[in-house]
Amino acid sequence: ALSRVLRRRKRLAHLSSLQDAINLLRDSKRIIILSGAGISTSCGIPDFRSSTGLYAQLQDEGEYELDDPQQMFDIRYFRERPEVFYSFAKQIYPSNFFPSPCHRWIKLLEDRGQLLRNYTQNIDTLENLAGVTKVLQCHGSFSTASCLRCKTRVPGPTIEPYIMAQKVPYCGTCRETRDRGLEIRRARKEAAKKSKLKGKAKEWDSGSEEEDSDGSEWGGGEPGIIKPDITFFGQALDSEFDQCLFKDREEVDLLVIIGTSLKVAPVSEVLTHIPHSVPQIFINLTPVHHVQPDICLLGDADSIVTYLSTQLGWTIPPPSVVVH
Numbered sequence: 001a002l003s004r005v006l007r008r009r010k011r012l013a014h015l016s017s018l019q020d021a022i023n024l025l026r027d028s029k030r031i032i033i034l035s036g037a038g039i040s041t042s043c044g045i046p047d048f049r050s051s052t053g054l055y056a057q058l059q060d061e062g063e064y065e066l067d068d069p070q071q072m073f074d075i076r077y078f079r080e081r082p083e084v085f086y087s088f089a090k091q092i093y094p095s096n097f098f099p100s101p102c103h104r105w106i107k108l109l110e111d112r113g114q115l116l117r118n119y120t121q122n123i124d125t126l127e128n129l130a131g132v133t134k135v136l137q138c139h140g141s142f143s144t145a146s147c148l149r150c151k152t153r154v155p156g157p158t159i160e161p162y163i164m165a166q167k168v169p170y171c172g173t174c175r176e177t178r179d180r181g182l183e184i185r186r187a188r189k190e191a192a193k194k195s196k197l198k199g200k201a202k203e204w205d206s207g208s209e210e211e212d213s214d215g216s217e218w219g220g221g222e223p224g225i226i227k228p229d230i231t232f233f234g235q236a237l238d239s240e241f242d243q244c245l246f247k248d249r250e251e252v253d254l255l256v257i258i259g260t261s262l263k264v265a266p267v268s269e270v271l272t273h274i275p276h277s278v279p280q281i282f283i284n285l286t287p288v289h290h291v292q293p294d295i296c297l298l299g300d301a302d303s304i305v306t307y308l309s310t311q312l313g314w315t316i317p318p319p320s321v322v323v324h
């Protein structure tokens with residue numbers, strides 16, 4: 001593996017400058033953009049791991065009594081204490097945010113026919129709002145939500161009132177199944193009583209009073225908790241991620257990574273799945289030491305993509321006019 005990396009470094013060693021980045025962007029036809037929270041900070045959405053990021057805020061506030069701020073997005077913790085996530089979710093719910101120049105730059109690449117796919121780790125859906133269609137929301141989004149028990153999926157807006165009211169939503173389908181189950185049990189019990197009177201009791205009628213009262217067909221307990229379809233720690237990514245990557249790795253001719261600390265697998269591993277011959281440009285406010293991209297452009301992502309576009313003679317689409 002080491003010799004492969006060294007061979008790659010030798011082959012791409014000539015790439016390092018801003019002009020190389022400009023040339024690559026001009027000449028590449030199948031670009032993968034791998035983006036993270038840093039492309040939405042200028043929209044007013046904090047990133048996760050900066051000193052002013054979400055995890056630092058959660059740590060400082062101490063409001064939620066978490067052992068570790070990442071617990072807020074941990075599936076085991078969510079199952080135990082969903083009310084903690086729902087008392088906080090309002091803060092990250094995508095409302096009243098508008099795409100940044102970076103989002104619009106990705107749209108520009110798509111319009112120019114140069115975007116193979118945008119793999120975003122963000123759940124704010126600002127890529128969609130910018131009009132990007134070739135986007136994979138690797139960590140899901142609030143656009144749908146699912147029951148943890150029966151897996152029924154509902155449109156995201158169904159649970160919006162609960163998020164705003166900081167309440168835990170429970171599954172209507174589970175509730176209906178439970179009520180229907182109880183109804184059937186009641187009817188069977190009634191029928192059994194009548195049969196017994198006639199001396200024709202059946203086996204399935206032999207359930208105890210207790211089983212009948214909690215609806216044993218249903219299995220008892222509360223209906224399932226509904227969770228937004230954002231990927232929590234401890235949950236697997238949608239299989240679409242592997243399928244897309246498997247296909248795209250054969251086609252990609254440039255990887256551009258923007259606004260991510262590359263700390264969370266498997267998205268951070270995209271770099272290793274892409275052929276070593278594909279050049280990589282990394283655009284970020286702070287350096288990330290565990291990866292060695294060919295070209296590293298440090299600074300504010302909006303300013304960098306705006307500068308690159310100006311040099312290329314491209315115009316980033318203006319923000320859409322919002323009429324209130």
Ligand code: OAD
Pocket residue numbers: 035036037038039041042047048049050053073121122139231232233258259260261262263264283284285286299300301302
């Ligand atoms: P991080 O907060 O880990 O990293 C964001 C990166 O963006 C940092 O390296 C910042 O320096 C950089 N950054 C911030 N503002 C910027 C700007 N204006 N221009 C350029 N760069 C800027 O966020 P992600 O890498 O996206 O997952 O985090 C990955 C995943 O970790 C998230 O999707 C989330 C989180 O836990 C889940 O919740 C499952």
